[in-house]
Amino acid sequence: KAGVTQTPRYLIKTRGQQVTLSCSPISGHRSVSWYQQTPGQGLQFLFEYFSETQRNKGNFPGRFSGRQFSNSRSEMNVSTLELGDSALYLCASREGAHTEAFFGQGTRLTVV
Amino acid sequence: GNSVTQMEGPVTLSEEAFLTINCTYTATGYPSLFWYVQYPGEGLQLLLKATKADDKGSNKGFEATYRKETTSFHLEKGSVQVSDSAVYFCALSMSVDQFYFGTGTSLTVIP
Numbered sequence: 001k002a003g004v005t006q007t008p009r010y011l012i013k014t015r016g017q018q019v020t021l022s023c024s025p026i027s028g029h030r031s032v033s034w035y036q037q038t039p040g041q042g043l044q045f046l047f048e049y050f051s052e053t054q055r056n057k058g059n060f061p062g063r064f065s066g067r068q069f070s071n072s073r074s075e076m077n078v079s080t081l082e083l084g085d086s087a088l089y090l091c092a093s094r095e096g097a098h099t100e101a102f103f104g105q106g107t108r109l110t111v112v
Numbered sequence: 113g114n115s116v117t118q119m120e121g122p123v124t125l126s127e128e129a130f131l132t133i134n135c136t137y138t139a140t141g142y143p144s145l146f147w148y149v150q151y152p153g154e155g156l157q158l159l160l161k162a163t164k165a166d167d168k169g170s171n172k173g174f175e176a177t178y179r180k181e182t183t184s185f186h187l188e189k190g191s192v193q194v195s196d197s198a199v200y201f202c203a204l205s206m207s208v209d210q211f212y213f214g215t216g217t218s219l220t221v222i223p
Contacts, residue, residue, distance in 0.1 A: 004155075033210060043201065043213040056210050090155055097207040098144045098163050103155035 001027055006091050006104035013111050018079040021107045025072050025093030031055075032074040033101065034066060037088040046089075049074055081111045114139050118202045118214025125192055125221050133187040133217045135176075135202035143204040145169075145178050145185040150199045150216070159187075159200070192221045 005024040013019050025032050033056075034046040045058035049068035066076040072093075078085055088108050092101035119134040137143065144163045148156040160169030165180035174189045185202060202214040 006155075035211075035213075042215045045210040045212075048210055058210070092156075092211070098205070100146060100158045100161050101205075101211055102158070103148075105153075105155045 004091055004093050004102050004104035006089075006107050008107060009105065011107060011109045013081050013109065015081055015083060015111055017081050018077060019081060019109060020075055020077045021089055021091075021109075023074045023076075023091030023093075023104060025074070025091075026095075026102055029093035029095050029102070030072050031094045031096070032068055032072060033092045033094075034074070034076050035090045035092065036060075037090055037106070038086075043090070046076065078109075083111050085109065086111045114143070114204060114206060114209075114212045116202050116204055116212050116214040119217050121199075121216070122218040122220060125219070127194055127221055127223050128191045129221075131187070131189040131192045131196075131219070133200055133202075133219070135185045135187065135214060137183050137185065137202075137204050137212075139183075139204055139206065141206055143206050145176070146203045146205070146211070147174070147176055147185070147187050148201045148203060148213075150201065152198075156201060192219070194221045194223055197221045 007022045031050045033048040036044045048056040052068045063079045068074045088106045090106045091104045094101045115138045146161045147159040149159045160171045162169040162178035168177045199216045203211045
């Protein structure tokens with residue numbers, strides 16, 4: 001089976017712009033989660049989708065949003081980018097309850 | 113609430129040394145516990161897991177035992193190699209909930 005695929009791997013954006021990141025989960029996995037990783041804050045949970053419904057949301061401003069499609073692929077969007085949004089954004093998929101999460105390689109977003 | 117406390121790093125060891133990275137957790141129920149490893153420029157890879165008390169997870173010479181009485185899941189390896197240099201994350205998950213990660217412990221193994 002192919003692993004979790006995130007595109008693009010690297011992005012450079014300007015403050016105020018918006019960005020969309022994409023995640024294709026492992027085939028058959030219906031749960032997709034997003035995490036932000038920064039040196040200062042570590043790994044922080046953004047949101048989780050299951051069967052196209054947002055099931056959990058972390059403590060991030062409304063500029064961060066996401067969605068999941070019927071084929072389980074997910075996108076996250078960040079609007080009005082700020083310098084502090086520079087981070088590695090990781091997507092993870094899992095098969096079900098009490099199972100491990102499989103992570104993609106991440107998208108490195110740099111806001112200048 | 114749910115949280116994971118992980119041993120602060122960085123940790124530097126000589127090749128073939130014994131490794132322990134401490135991890136304790138707080139959970140409102142009965143979590144599953146995980147260790148993930150992250151190599152530079154990469155995402156997280158599952159190293160091992162345990163889903164109930166007294167379970168021992170093991171992989172590639174690494175081991176961790178789920179201790180409910182001490183709420184711990186310490187990572188150990190008897191003889192580290194240079195290729196084990198990476199950042200290690202302890203994590204817990206409650207059923208279908210999000211993963212709660214520790215802050216990560218950076219390990220450098222020198223020849």
